[in-house]
Amino acid sequence: MRVDEKERAAPTAWLRVPEPAELPEEVRALFARFEEKTGFVPNVARNFALLPEHFLRWFRYYDHLMRSEGHLSRKEREMIAVVVSAINRCEYCLASHSAYLRELTGDPVLPDVLIANFRRAPLTPKERALLEFAYRMTVASEKMDSADIQALRAQGLSDEAIFEAAQVAAMFNFTNRLANALGWVPNEAYYHLHRVPKEG
Incomplete structure (x- = not known):
């Protein structure tokens, strides 16, 4: 069993963690990008996706704040x-x-x-x-x-x-x-x- 599959089977939060199949296409596409880049989906994304629109809005802000050119390195x-x-x-x-x-x-x-x-x-x-x-x-x-x-x-x-x-x-x-x-x-x-x- 791959690490990501083992982690998917173990609890990653005290609230319900949605299954990928129940998530909107935009969230699933983002998960696929994570997996392609790192080999796993970060648990923060899986947990936050309980409210998909909240997750997408938060991630856009987080991603821009932490990974854009910005004013800090x-x-x-x-x-x-x-x-x-x-x-x-x-x-x-x-x-x-x-x-x-x-x-x-x-x-x-x-x-x-x-x-x-x-x-x-x-x-x-x-x-x-x-x-x-x-x-x-x-x-x-x-x-x-x-x-x-x-x-x-x-x-x-x-x-x-x-x-x-x-x-x-x-x-x-x-x-x-x-x-x-x-x-x-x-x-x-x-x-x-x-x-x-x-x-x-």
């Missing part, structure tokens, strides 16, 4: 995802976005350091400022003031980049809470992906 966005998910202790997003960050950087250690204590990671001043901002936004957004913005501007970040960083942090506070509250289980494959450093 892909690495910066994935680091924010990992740090916010570590603060919220979200197993699903930590498994998946640690794997994406390992893939982007070729560094199998960086995500683990970010999870344990991002302040000890080897970061640029700009990266450190972004992660401090994401931390503040996650644990004490009601205490934030214009000084939090000025700290990012001091590192050369435009207002557009700051707005993008805030959206990434907000996205993962949203998905972390869904995953934690509804018992979303990460695909086992995420734990094994990109563990060997890239050569050269």
